[in-house]
Amino acid sequence: FGHTTTFVGDNRVVLFGGATGDSGRYTITADAFMLNVASNTWSRVQAGGTLPFARAAHAAACVDHSQMVIYGGATGGGSLSSDELYLLDIRNEETSQWMSVPVMGTTPGRRYGHTMIFNKPLLIVFGGNNGQQAECDIWILDVERSPFQWQEVTVMGKRGPLPRVYHSAEVCRDGPAAGMMVVFGGRTAENKSLKDTWGLRQHRDGRWDWVEAPAKRGAPPEPRFQHSCIFLDSKLLIVGGRGPEVNKILPTAVYDTETCEWHNLCSLQRFRHSSWGMNTLLFSYGGFDHKNPSAPTSDLQVMDIETAIAASQSGVVAKGEEAETTDASFEASAAPAGTLDLAPPTYPGRVGTLKPPAFAKCLKLPGSNTKPRETRLNGVWYNSAALFATVMQCQVYVSHEKDFTHLVEKVNIESLAEEGRKIHSSNVMANIARNAGEEGIHTQCINALLQPTTWQPDQNPNSFLLSAAEVSRLCDLTLEVLKSQEMVLRLRAPIKVYGDIHGQYLDLMRLFARYKAPWDGENGDIDSMDYLFLGDFVDRGAFSLETVCLLFSLKVKYPNQIHLIRGNHEDPTINAIYGFRDECRRRLNEEPEDPESCWNKFNRAFEWLPVGAVIEERILCLHGGIGGSVNNIAEVRTMQRPLHVAQIPQTPFEQRITDLLWSDPSDNDSIPGVSLNETRDPDGTGRIVKFGPDRVEEFLEKNKPLSMIIRAHECVMDGFERFANGRLITVFSATDYCGHHKNAGALLFVRRDLTIVPKLIYPVERTTTMWDPMVMQQRPPTPPRPVGC
Numbered sequence: 001f002g003h004t005t006t007f008v009g010d011n012r013v014v015l016f017g018g019a020t021g022d023s024g025r026y027t028i029t030a031d032a033f034m035l036n037v038a039s040n041t042w043s044r045v046q047a048g049g050t051l052p053f054a055r056a057a058h059a060a061a062c063v064d065h066s067q068m069v070i071y072g073g074a075t076g077g078g079s080l081s082s083d084e085l086y087l088l089d090i091r092n093e094e095t096s097q098w099m100s101v102p103v104m105g106t107t108p109g110r111r112y113g114h115t116m117i118f119n120k121p122l123l124i125v126f127g128g129n130n131g132q133q134a135e136c137d138i139w140i141l142d143v144e145r146s147p148f149q150w151q152e153v154t155v156m157g158k159r160g161p162l163p164r165v166y167h168s169a170e171v172c173r174d175g176p177a178a179g180m181m182v183v184f185g186g187r188t189a190e191n192k193s194l195k196d197t198w199g200l201r202q203h204r205d206g207r208w209d210w211v212e213a214p215a216k217r218g219a220p221p222e223p224r225f226q227h228s229c230i231f232l233d234s235k236l237l238i239v240g241g242r243g244p245e246v247n248k249i250l251p252t253a254v255y256d257t258e259t260c261e262w263h264n265l266c267s268l269q270r271f272r273h274s275s276w277g278m279n280t281l282l283f284s285y286g287g288f289d290h291k292n293p294s295a296p297t298s299d300l301q302v303m304d305i306e307t308a309i310a311a312s313q314s315g316v317v318a319k320g321e322e323a324e325t326t327d328a329s330f331e332a333s334a335a336p337a338g339t340l341d342l343a344p345p346t347y348p349g350r351v352g353t354l355k356p357p358a359f360a361k362c363l364k365l366p367g368s369n370t371k372p373r374e375t376r377l378n379g380v381w382y383n384s385a386a387l388f389a390t391v392m393q394c395q396v397y398v399s400h401e402k403d404f405t406h407l408v409e410k411v412n413i414e415s416l417a418e419e420g421r422k423i424h425s426s427n428v429m430a431n432i433a434r435n436a437g438e439e440g441i442h443t444q445c446i447n448a449l450l451q452p453t454t455w456q457p458d459q460n461p462n463s464f465l466l467s468a469a470e471v472s473r474l475c476d477l478t479l480e481v482l483k484s485q486e487m488v489l490r491l492r493a494p495i496k497v498y499g500d501i502h503g504q505y506l507d508l509m510r511l512f513a514r515y516k517a518p519w520d521g522e523n524g525d526i527d528s529m530d531y532l533f534l535g536d537f538v539d540r541g542a543f544s545l546e547t548v549c550l551l552f553s554l555k556v557k558y559p560n561q562i563h564l565i566r567g568n569h570e571d572p573t574i575n576a577i578y579g580f581r582d583e584c585r586r587r588l589n590e591e592p593e594d595p596e597s598c599w600n601k602f603n604r605a606f607e608w609l610p611v612g613a614v615i616e617e618r619i620l621c622l623h624g625g626i627g628g629s630v631n632n633i634a635e636v637r638t639m640q641r642p643l644h645v646a647q648i649p650q651t652p653f654e655q656r657i658t659d660l661l662w663s664d665p666s667d668n669d670s671i672p673g674v675s676l677n678e679t680r681d682p683d684g685t686g687r688i689v690k691f692g693p694d695r696v697e698e699f700l701e702k703n704k705p706l707s708m709i710i711r712a713h714e715c716v717m718d719g720f721e722r723f724a725n726g727r728l729i730t731v732f733s734a735t736d737y738c739g740h741h742k743n744a745g746a747l748l749f750v751r752r753d754l755t756i757v758p759k760l761i762y763p764v765e766r767t768t769t770m771w772d773p774m775v776m777q778q779r780p781p782t783p784p785r786p787v788g789c
Contacts, residue, residue: 001272001287001296002028002056002074008090009065011038013276014045015285016070016088019056022295028076030054032088035285035300037278045088047096052086057166059116061123063143065705066091069101071125072111080110080131085123085141085148104149108139113165117181120492120616120752121145124181126200127164134163134189138200138208153208160210161198162188168229168238172199173752175234177257178494179528182213182231184238185224193223193243197236197255203527204561213255218262221253228284230277232305234258239284242271246293254309265308268301280306396720396746396758441466441473442553449550452513452523455506457543464545464587468598471549471588475601478552481559482608488637489563489613495530497621497748499712499719499731500567503541503579507735507745507761508550515747515759518554518562526561532613534712534731535567535623535661538602539578540738545587548602565613567623567712568661570606571645572599607642611660614706618754621710626699627659627689628674633703636660649687658687664714665723665730666690693724700727708756710748719746720758729756736763 003018013035019026030052032045058073058081068088073081085101108114114128114135121144127135138153167186172178180199187193197213197220227241227250238253251264268275273287284301288294448465449455458465466474496515501508512518516525537551538544554562569575581592584599592599613621614633629652630636636656645661646654664677672692681688700706709728714721715737721730735745742763749757 002058003274003286004058004060004070005035005274005276005283005285006060006062006068007276007278008062008068011278012036012066012090013283014060014068014088014090015274016060016068017052017055017058017073018286020296026296028054028056028074034090034093037283045090045093045096047088047090047098049097050086050100051098052084053081055081057112059114059125061116061118063087063118063123069116069123071108071116072114072128074112078131080112083107083110101148103141104147106152107150108137108152111135113167113186115167115169115183117169117171118143119171119179119181122202124169124200126169126181126183127161127167127186129165129189134165134187136161136163155200156207156209159212161196162194164188164194164225166225167194168227170229170231170236171752172231172234172236172257173494173755174231174749174757175257177234178525178752180211182229182236182257184229184236185221185227185241187225193225195220195223201528213257214260215255215262216260220262221264222250224250224271226271228273228275230275230282232277232280232282235305235309237265237277237282237305239275239282240268240270240273240287242290242293247290249290252303252308263312265305265312266303268303270297270299270301272296277305280304396760398760398762441470442477442556445474445549445553446519446557449546449553450512450517450519452509452517455509457505461542462586466545466549468588468590471545471598472596472601474549474552474556475598475605477556479601479605479608481556482605482610483641485559485610486637487610487612487639487641488633489565489610490617491530491532491563491613491615491621493530493616493750493752493754494528495532495615495750497710497731497750498531498533499733499746500534500536500715501541501547502536502569502734502737503538503544503547503583504734504737505541505543505546505550507733508547510735510761510764511733511745511747511759514761515749518558526558530561530563532563532615532621533565534621534710535565535609536569536712537564537567538580539569539575541579541734542583544580544583552605563613564609565621565623566606566609566611566643566661568645570603570609571661572603572606573645573647575603604642607644611639611643611657612636615750616754617705619708619710619750620703620706622660623711624661624713625659625663625665625691625711626695626709627655627663627691628695629655629659631699631702633706648685655687659689662688662713664690665696665728666692669693669724693727696724696728710756715741715743717741717743719744719760720748731758735761 001019003015005013005015007013015033015035017029019028021027032047034043034045052070053075055073055075058070060068060070062068070086075081085103087099087101088096090096108125109130111128111130114125116123116125121142123141123143125139129135138155139150140153141148141150161183164186167183169181169183172180172182177199180201183198183200185194199211199213200208201211202208221238222243224241224243228239230237230239234257236255236257241250243250249267249269251267253262253264255262268284269289270284270287273284275282275284282303282305286297288296445466516523518524518526518531520526533551537548551564555564569578575581581599584590584597585592588598590597611622615621620633643657645657649655649658662680666675672694674695675690676684676686677688677690696709710731711728712731714730715732716730719732723730729748731746731748733745733747736742744760744762746758746760749759751757
């Protein structure tokens with residue numbers, strides 16, 4: 001008990017410290033053990049270096065793949081651990097190392113019963129007891145800024161949580177509370193148990209504040225301390241714990257940050273335990289049970305959270321369990337099921353237990369084997385080896401718009417039957433105040449154009465709200481920002497990734513309206529979210545100017561949160577014939593051939609756009625693909641700008657550019673290698689190609705730790721499509737592309753844990769023409785291929 005378990009990647013969990021023994025004869029340890037969930041195997045971590053002293057009631061957090069830190073704790077007899085920060089590096093298990101992290105200046109000091117979480121790039125320590133009193137202070141350490149230094153946070157406003165100890169804290173990765181550290185419960189210095197919930201958030205301008213979680217439905221959980229918590233998507237789970245009556249079993253409580261409602265699940269019946277989550281599974285290890293509160297356990301319990309939630313909502317209760325249901329709570333009082341090898345519980349949501357032998361050198365759980373295996377829980381099979389990779393969520397968010405209602409629901413990803421159906425694009429190869437100063441033109445443009453729920457096109461199709469001179473200044477400002485950034489951006493999660501927009505500005509507004517917009521007002525999330533747009537902002541659609549001017553303005557205002565990369569239509573040769581040049585001539589009343597025209601200035605800015613981005617060193621984002629010539633990211637990073645696209649590539653360098661902007665995945669996973677792209681290269685020159693799933697696997701293997709590619713460029717019926725066994729995803733954000741295909745549009749939300757959540761909109765009836773009729777007549781889009789191709 002009083003230990004920590006920390007998920008460190010690759011199906012591995014590290015248990016450190018805590019106390020062992022029986023009925024008052026406890027020994028505080030500095031032992032470290034590793035659980036390999038895939039093989040159900042415990043092993044002792046044999047690490048060298050500067051080992052931390054024995055401790056309990058400390059805090060631990062994973063700061064990078066296979067690296068964790070610990071801080072604080074108690075050593076027994078009223079003594080506290082030192083205020084050193086220790087790092088365990090197990091990237092190479094044979095040469096694992098402990099080290100004391102050198103930190104300058106003041107530290108949070110000695111304490112126990114506190115929490116420490118990692119919200120990249122910050123370690124955050126909150127609360128605990130310093131040996132004299134409970135605290136409610138906040139300390140942060142930026143792991144990306146050396147020399148390392150702790151800083152105490154000054155919070156805006158007077159409202160905030162009381163000083164406390166033995167509380168829980170975790171970072172929300174999804175939903176309206178994304179990016180917040182959420183704190184629940186604990187005990188005050190007066191030994192009062194707490195049941196309040198607070199969110200700590202940092203604004204992009206560096207300010208911090210506390211927000212108390214509202215409860216619109218359901219009663220908050222019973223007061224408790226010595227519990228744990230995890231997040232499943234946007235749901236906070238409060239696991240175990242004890243209140244004033246140590247023998248009273250407390251249910252698992254769930255708080256939905258989207259609906260602000262509480263409800264209860266069956267209890268794990270533990271306190272002073274530890275827990276962690278893997279996908280939809282909740283694991284809990286050790287602690288005390290309520291029947292024998294002086295004898296620590298060595299149980300490893302597991303519960304399928306989604307099934308448990310479904311069971312609680314349907315009122316399913318296990319046979320033989322004594323359950324009391326009231327308006328406020330559902331309490332399951334029977335003991336957990338017996339020793340299981342992750343076998344199916346006897347009813348949906350039942351808790352299963354595994355009982356590994358207590359600390360030993362290399363001990364396997366019952367029924368374990370040496371290779372990754374499938375684990376069955378509540379009738380659902382999980383491949384343990386796949387847990388916590390970069391994966392797509394099994395549900396997508398779909399927006400319905402009927403009768404002026406805007407409802408968003410979750411649907412299973414497999415129900416989207418059209419997902420594998422691509423649409424080939426065309427056969428191609430060849431109201432603002434005037435005199436606005438440069439400093440304010442982008443802000444005024446945002447104020448006029450960023451109207452997610454109210455935007456309507458001008459009744460005069462030949463006018464635009466900015467003058468040519470103002471658009472020219474906006475291009476100059478954007479170019480200045482683009483020149484300061486890299487060719488391949490290094491980005492952080494959480495982030496929303498958008499595909500092709502093609503001047504369909506209404507669809508961009510609809511996505512902003514349904515899934516939040518990049519601003520700091522109501523229904524905005526720029527304080528906690530980055531945005532990435534994968535190119536093809538212009539052409540075909542009738543509102544390319546609105547689209548590109550808004551994106552340029554957002555880029556100028558939020559240069560480190562709004563990210564734009566180049567598509568094949570951000571090229572003067574292409575956008576001269578697919579509508580953008582004519583739109584500039586008509587709506588800005590200019591002559592595009594003038595070297596200083598807005599059209600030319602747009603294209604000069606386009607030539608400085610990055611061609612790729614990497615999210616958290618794991619996900620490569622680009623417009624087209626890797627073709628047959630793109631083999632590593634380094635050769636893309638070194639490309640010089642301004643970057644000109646050769647229409648007939650003559651050199652390997654020019655071919656790489658063509659592959660990055662033009663290539664597509666092959667028609668399905670059964671077609672390997674590099675093949676002709678007959679749709680985009682009907683003459684069969686071989687300049688534009690398709691690449692197979694083997695190319696994706698080869699590229700990711702050569703560019704580790706990359707594990708996925710996200711690209712745009714192709715219209716697909718459900719707005720997104722998986723390829724290469726899910727290791728490449730195509731996203732397309734314009735609905736009913738060119739008025740021909742009735743396809744959905746999508747964005748991909750990459751959560752902080754790198755789970756990818758598709759969010760969809762479907763076509764709506766339009767009263768205004770959204771596409772350039774002349775372009776549609778001269779260059780109609782290719783019809784969708786038959787399902788099953």
